[in-house]
Amino acid sequence: MTNIDPAVGKAVLAADRKHVFHSWSAQGLINPLPVAGAEGCYFWDYEGNRYLDFTSQLVNTNLGHQHPKVVAAIKEQAERLCTIAPSFANDQRSELARMIAEVAPGDLDMVFFTNSGTEAVENAIRMARLHTGRHKVLAAYRSYHGSTHGSIALTGEPRRWGSEPAIPGVVRFHGPYPYRSAFHAADEREECARALAHLEEVITYEGPQTVAAIILETVVGTNGVLVPPDGYLSGVREICDRHGIVFIADEVMVGFGRIGEWFAVDAWGVVPDLITFAKGVNGGYVPLGGVVISRRIADTFRERPYPGGHTYSGHPLACASGVATLRVYHEEGIIERVRRLGEEVAGPLLRELAERHPSVGEVRGRGLMWAIELVRNRDTREMLVPYNASGPAAEPMNRVAAACKKRGLWPFTHFNRVHVVPPLVITAEQLKEGIAILDEALAVADEYVTG
CATH class of the missing domain: 3.40.640.10 (Type I PLP-dependent aspartate aminotransferase-like (Major domain))
Known part of the structure; x- marks a missing residue:
């Protein structure tokens, strides 16, 4: 990791908050993470915290960061x-x-x-x-x-x-x-x-x-x-x-x-x-x-x-x-390796994860694009958070995301779902690492299960 300097990170954030107008955001309610660098399937902040990127940023960095x-x-x-x-x-x-x-x-x-x-x-x-x-x-x-x-x-x-x-x-x-x-x-x-x-x-x-x-x-x-x-x-x-x-x-x-x-x-x-x-x-x-x-x-x-x-x-x-x-x-045979990782790693591991967590209503996907749909009740399929939830109503999903980040995984969340959309160059070991972190973080969602 390079550019590790907390003082620089604070300066970057201060300038951002003073001058940058962010998309899809209430400007006074956000606290963007200053990113110091990235490589492959990881990025890190100025404090030295490294994250496995399970979002591909906005599902776009298919070859990861800084492909030479x-x-x-x-x-x-x-x-x-x-x-x-x-x-x-x-x-x-x-x-x-x-x-x-x-x-x-x-x-x-x-x-x-x-x-x-x-x-x-x-x-x-x-x-x-x-x-x-x-x-x-x-x-x-x-x-x-x-x-x-x-x-x-x-x-x-x-x-x-x-x-x-x-x-x-x-x-x-x-x-x-x-x-x-x-x-x-x-x-x-x-x-x-x-x-x-x-x-x-x-x-x-x-x-x-x-x-x-x-x-x-x-x-x-x-x-x-x-x-x-x-x-x-x-x-x-x-x-x-x-x-x-x-x-x-x-x-x-x-x-x-x-x-x-x-x-x-x-x-x-x-x-x-x-x-x-x-x-x-x-x-x-x-x-x-x-x-x-x-x-x-x-x-x-x-x-x-x-x-x-x-x-x-x-x-x-x-x-x-x-x-x-x-x-x-x-x-590098990217198309074939994505198909293989989906069939042999992501799909089987996510389905096993679903069996362990009563908060998982359904796992679905293909290749390296998956969704874990979280519910309060598998029988009624009540969503873990309401459609388009914000504020206190979104707390359960916010807590799941925070649990991922604490463990070094940057998750993609939307409404009541966690999406697994890592860079297509991710290794089987890195994919397993990320899903293992999700497995731990979903214990938070299980706390809200009512039936």
């Missing part, structure tokens, strides 16, 4: 060409687009680059509306699609509330969630059938001729790690084909290896019309996102200008880091 090959690529590109406008052709931009198209499913072989996932979603929606000439977009309640005006309107969770009223034309539907079924389904097969019937009904009521797109997270991320039942995504594809609707897969979080596939749709053999990506494409080393576009939609703009763009679209430093990242994926 990615850092070297950024340095080399900075010395050669720091920036160039997106109207020019650039070798790193072209190569990254080629590499993404190579691993994308079906005929998705063109890439529009953005600076983030939220911008990717904004542009995907614009493409779908212009392609179809329609205006409505269907989005799920349990979802997060970004923080800009359009993407937050698509978001189903409470973070959208403060931005309403938002863009018109957004219509919500319930996606599958077998553990808390909105359709009173008895099993996953019934959940799938009823969720598709519900989606079809919403489209009927809205008028198929008015619906431009259906956007969904292939695996719902922050809002539950909801793995779709077999047949659901292919059912959505069929509905879209029948009604001329654009199918947008939001893979900002799950794209590039998170569940053990290049793109999560590959696990179900489904080809959407547009895929939004960011995060894992270069681990967040330089801001980067984009849309992978099917040939059919790209052809809409062959002789018709696409009315959108960004000053930093396909920024050379970002693309250089992306090229290096994807090369590491290939060279």
Whole structure:
């Protein structure tokens, strides 16, 4: 560990509290941890406290912190060409687009680059509306699609509330969630059938001729790690084909290896019309996102200008880091190792953990993306904390998180869940270490069990 100096840490925090306005936060109620450095799957503060990063920061540092090959690529590109406008052709931009198209499913072989996932979603929606000439977009309640005006309107969770009223034309539907079924389904097969019937009904009521797109997270991320039942995504594809609707897969979080596939749709053999990506494409080393576009939609703009763009679209430093990242994926067999770690380590250990703790209602996930859903009562499935809890109502989850941090694990928590989303380069031993700490910390949640 480097840069250990408590006095520097105090100065960093003081300047932060005086001048930095933090996202999603009541500014006077937060106390951000000053981070002195990071390497691999760990980061540390100025006091010398080291944490195993079970969050991948915001589920984006897929290759961990300071991967030498990615850092070297950024340095080399900075010395050669720091920036160039997106109207020019650039070798790193072209190569990254080629590499993404190579691993994308079906005929998705063109890439529009953005600076983030939220911008990717904004542009995907614009493409779908212009392609179809329609205006409505269907989005799920349990979802997060970004923080800009359009993407937050698509978001189903409470973070959208403060931005309403938002863009018109957004219509919500319930996606599958077998553990808390909105359709009173008895099993996953019934959940799938009823969720598709519900989606079809919403489209009927809205008028198929008015619906431009259906956007969904292939695996719902922050809002539950909801793995779709077999047949659901292919059912959505069929509905879209029948009604001329654009199918947008939001893979900002799950794209590039998170569940053990290049793109999560590959696990179900489904080809959407547009895929939004960011995060894992270069681990967040330089801001980067984009849309992978099917040939059919790209052809809409062959002789018709696409009315959108960004000053930093396909920024050379970002693309250089992306090229290096994807090369590491290939060279180090990242996709295969994630699949193996999920099947042989994370899945079995988390299911064993669930058996030991009455506060665990369900464990679900795939690859290196898992959720531990905490409850007060397994029979009633009462959540450990209420939906969107804050203040005293959130205390049980806050205590679980604090117990993890005390033991050297930085957890990802949301509502009544702990998510296990470590860097994809984590070793089996480190994964076991983190789950063992979670095992100890869940004793706190067990204190609240009522039945």
